[in-house]
Amino acid sequence: MLDFRLACFINTIAYVILVYLLYLIINKCNKVNPILFFLLHIAIFFFQPAFYDAVIWKTGSANYLWGTLFCFIFIYRYYSYYRMGARSDNLAKSVQIFVLGLIAGWTNENMSVAIIIYVVLCLFLLFLEKKQVPRWAIVGLIGVSIGCILLLTAPGNYIRLEVTKRGLAERGLVGYDLLYLSIRNTMKYLWHYVLPLLFIYLVFLFLYYKSPKNLLVRRQIIISSVLLILTAIIAHLAMIVSPMFHLRSLFGIIILLIASIGLIYANIDYRKIHIKVLNFLMINILFLIFGWTYYKQYNDVSTISSFWHNREDFIKEQKNKGIDTIVFTERSPMEHKYFIYEMSTEPNVWENIEYSRYYGVRWVKAPSKHN
Template identity: 30%
Template sequence: MKKKYFVIVIISFFTVAFFLLLNYLQPLRADDFGRANTDTLAKGLIIMVHSIQVDYMTWTGRVSAQALIYLLMSKKYIGLSLFLVNLINSIAFYVFMLLSFKIVTSDRGNILSKDFIVFSFFFVFVFYQTGFIANILWKTGAIQYFWGLTLLIIVYYFSIVKNKSSLVLGIFVGSIIGLYNEIFVCVSILLCLAYFFERVTSKKVINDTVVAFFVSCAIGGIILVAAPGNYARLEHISSGTHSSLLQNILRLIYEIIFTPQYTLILLVMIIVFFILVFTNKNVKKITAIIYSVTLLLSLFVLVPVAKSYDLNQRVLIIYNTIFFIASYMLIYNHSSLFINYLYRALNKLALVFVIMLIIQLYLILNISLCFYKFEQKRNVLVSQYKQIGITDLNLPCISAYISPTVFVDDITPDKNVYNNQAYADFYGFKNVTCKTVC
């Protein structure tokens, strides 16, 4: 028994340590510099409050997400900031992965099993290939997207899988998510409504945690959506271009279908989900219809995104998570003899999946090392320029797009764009331009 727990501890430690290494290797990018320049830890909480107030009126109503990043990212104490963010993010990733496994196996799965090996491979494959991992290594992406997603996973696990009630947990997470992100709010509320409707139709008890989460999330969501900054931001990004609702919906559908670098795996998971949910006799037809319609409708939450700017990986994070977990759950608990046979066959190939998992981890680590080495060399140039008093820099930079598995968002040749201005302010220069070298 002691040996079993020791192995579990080793696996858990390796997961956290490996992701901590990836976080350490990830350089600061874009909004990381802008948020750190606010320097809340050095200037006091009043600066954070003022910044959130300005953001609410002019840029975004994401109060809880903005508060977290203003509080944790500080220019003066950047070493401490990065240590805290990297550590929290690594632990969050472990919790996210572990609870996702517990959810798909209905809490019956064991870390020391072939089930976990196969799950780990597909987990890493899907979230690496969709750019999920690359985006949550980005400090801003982690704080403003991934941490909220992890909280949602925690609430789902304890309220639905474990069927435990905690008003405190529901109110706490609901309040954070309600003020966290418009997409998260809308998707969460839709899923809660689907849950309530399904429970009423099947005459089952509604969990108090979900009720508390729904109410607090809805209240926070009203405050978030009412923020004048949301509309100012979308208007600014869309350059004042006006289009009808139908045009925006058609644009969204077009982007989902014709941007395979971002949506191909998601589309495959959506198709797999619909096939499995309606062929699984373990799932009541009314339940299948309710959740299928809800998940389909949830995609149209992205209509404002499609109107203002192209789809990107971070706005799809919650959808990749939902459809991955839902599809895998249906595979694990399917009534079909063929699906069960296929799953057992995959388990027999556990050793092959271990090898393929290691290869994937190597690829992820290798690209992270490449970016880290590039950034270290550029930092040497920055230090040299500061020593000789140069205020207008021309630095090497990375191509705007390399692959869907990589998050770049580097400085650009244009000194006037936000990324360049934030970078220059952070390092104390007047202007920064760059020349693409890779």
């Protein structure tokens, strides 16, 4: 396995590349705008309901952060061609986009299906506008479709689905109850996390529409942003087929929505004084809120980190005394929003078993809440 610090560094690079890709999409054909780059990070930080789960947690990031990164590397080619045209159309380009499509289609189920729709819509737009459809664009569609099929037909998917269904069946949820649960969760997340971003999009779209712009450029930008929104909604609705999904599953969907909002925001005409003042106030308020939130959460995570390091020291002390059955004396200062949970008060629960095995003791358990 990778050294923890090296894994953190590589993850950080992946996150920065993802934000930079968003910046390239949003700020295409505009002047360099470093504030916009930082605003994108703030938007991801605030609007992702499971930022720590999808970006900081290594297992979660392997699926959601990295998966979304590959998806955006892939769709950027189509977006860029639609906006700018003229890309080389040779064998090397086709091979490259096929491999990228294969990887993007093999990331996670809802994003894979949505990306196929995005590519199909892009090709349809090119056809409607009587623009040339390059060979690499068709090859990319084939690649992402194959990747998606391989993902959806993987045996592990069916095993996981059966395990989930079995667990829900033990709670009395079968048949139509499962369908109701899926629809309810999908609609709940749509209401809480997707619709607020759609409202923000409409506000910026109104301001953009009032801005003086070249009609062709305006049309391209609005169509591009709507394509991203449709892709996000399709990715969200695709989760109905899953009886249970976590908030981290929304990561790619929220990124798509942020990209569509950012695309409109970056092209608003800020020469009007009232829009310029509102933008200035918004940026400064966001920076202040971000700074305070970051400071507070850094302190929270530092406290939790110190607590678990103290536990490690306690285990070493007990082992030096020849004690291999360990009952901790204090409970963790749990912060559920960081997805850090206390271990069980029973030593035979799997988390405790693995923790004991890692530290080379017979068993460990947390103290009771009433202690």
